[in-house]
Amino acid sequence: MLAEIKGLNEECGIFGVWGHKDAAQLTYYGLHSLQHRGQEGTGIVVSDGKQLTGVKGEGLVTEIFTAEAMKQLNGHAAIGHVRYATAGGGGYENVQPLLFHSQSGSLALAHNGNLVNANSLKHQLESQGSIFQTSSDTEVLAHLIRRSGYKEMRDQVKNALSMLKGAYAYLIMTETELMVALDPHGLRPLSLGCLGEAYVIASETCAFDVIGAEYTRDIMPGELLIINEKGLTSDRFALSTTKSMCMMEYVYFSRPDSNIHGINVHTARKNMGKRLAFEAPIEADVVTGVPDSSISAAIGYAEAAGIPYEMGLIKNRYVGRTFIQPSQSLREQGVKMKLSAVRGVVEGKRVIMVDDSIVRGTTSRRIVSLLKEAGATEVHVVISSPPITNPCFYGIDTSTKEELIASDKSVEEIRQLIGADSLTFLSLEGMVKALGQDGEPKFCLGCFTGNYPTEIYPDTLQYYYQRG
Incomplete structure (x- = not known):
């Protein structure tokens, strides 16, 4: 997303x-x-x-x-x-x-x-x-x-x-x-x-x-x-x-059947979900994940929380990932086309919706709306990564700083904007530990912390921190 x-x-x-x-x-x-x-x-x-x-x-x-x-x-x-x-x-x-x-x-x-x-x-x-x-x-x-x-x-x-x-x-x-x-x-x-x-x-x-x-x-x-x-x-x-391997490869980009530096991506995401259940215990009836990159984390959350995992959201396989779309209008249309809520699963239920990240918040808002339109009585959004507060300069698809919703809004403000009953992000420590790493992490966490492994040149900084 x-x-x-x-x-x-x-x-x-x-x-x-x-x-x-x-x-x-x-x-x-x-x-x-x-x-x-x-x-x-x-x-x-x-x-x-x-x-x-x-x-x-x-x-x-x-x-x-x-x-x-x-x-x-x-x-x-x-x-x-x-x-x-x-x-x-x-x-x-x-x-x-x-x-x-x-x-x-x-x-x-x-x-x-x-x-x-x-x-x-x-x-x-x-x-x-x-x-x-x-x-x-x-x-x-x-x-x-x-x-x-x-x-x-x-x-x-x-x-x-x-x-x-x-x-x-x-x-x-x-x-x-x-x-x-x-x-x-x-x-x-x-x-x-x-x-x-x-x-x-x-x-x-x-x-x-x-x-x-x-x-x-x-x-x-x-x-x-x-x-x-x-x-x-x-x-x-x-x-x-x-x-300094990019953490977002584990969170979002790589396929779950890939291994990066000996760490299986599915296992890493499942562990993130388990950590999230420990950090954000919620009373609910079902857990569902946003296809496809969030499914592993949702399974981990459900397993750790003892709440049934259900396919509350279905992806239309003939529509590509929304982040690939080159314009905002196309991306929003893509969200409407690619996902459907399963009424038989979520109607009358308190739903925990697991997703991997929130950038602008527009996609999250649409998915929360889909679930509530399908009859969910509550939608609790849990994110298997920390808030993305800074641009990535290394090729990952995040926006200019002022377009990142978490750069100037609190978790509560984001919750209100996306229409969720609650919103929780995984802690930075929890994310790193989910990959079995203690002490000094061997990852790039720049989009979460603002600390980058390389010098960022002035013309690059100017581009990302200001609208062109």
Whole structure:
């Protein structure tokens, strides 16, 4: 239920294969399993060892990669991308992977995350003669690589990556090798797997399950993997690293069957629900969750509270997640289309509605109204994360500060606005403990606390804290 975002920031999914005769087909299935991370654009670039060929478009994986399109993608290596386009950042030219051709060879890039110093780097590069073809911050890396004074590709990439600030999981492919890089804080999830003799890389481990690959390990912060005909080599482009995985991957974005740094997402969310039941005991008749990302937390709450879990809300499977919609009017219409209250479950009942987050509050208000229209006598809203009070600068879909309802309103004020009989948020401590972490957390909690793991550049701050 996250709100619309503006600018170049995006929440995306990336997938790569090296050393498999059906690389494009595997990437198709991998991207399909990551479709929840972005529904507005997708692309695949393949290498046959001599050239890079790409197909991309605005739409879903099944819409873009028709049988005819797949015939164009022949090679032993591939990288793919699913994208959530942001306001001002849409358009065919911004769909990834970005593919560049030059006399020294071709280069393809797929990126999940957001660079907080993208504007500063763009100004610098443009003053040196660079001409940007897209409005995506991803293109910055291509220019930095090509402008590097180093001879070897590995050194060019390491030098370019060392200049980036923010969140980034990159797949970088040339005709002869595939490189995998994760930012020094490990803000975005990225894992390595194997399928026979082939290597696979994905934003989430659920993609490995779909193609029958075996999970090997997570990519480490500041690590650069180089995969070519000689095999796999691990290098580092950043020696100073601090693990700060985005907490919202566990709360909302990742699929429940994915594992991130050894923590199963479903189990994490269920534990959040259990902690919430401990922190917010409520007398009620049924517990229901908002499909889909809140179901695990709702099951945990019901189990811990000893209250029956029921399917009080049904999702129309032919409507995408509301946060994907690029405008407020489309998003509100999407809420009306995608959810229905089950009258036979909630009528005459005191209902505990579990959700993962509240950003603007418009979606919560609509769902509370749906339940009461269906006959619920009381609707108690419990949220399996703390209030989101600050923007995310790293690619997660939260708004400018003044659009975040919790940035200037109390819990009671929010309760009144959404029409709930009560409203409770999970504590920050409870959320972290739900993931089995004690002491210093190894997560980015910036949207909850305002404390960010990296420096935030002035032009980025100005954008997010003021309406454009």
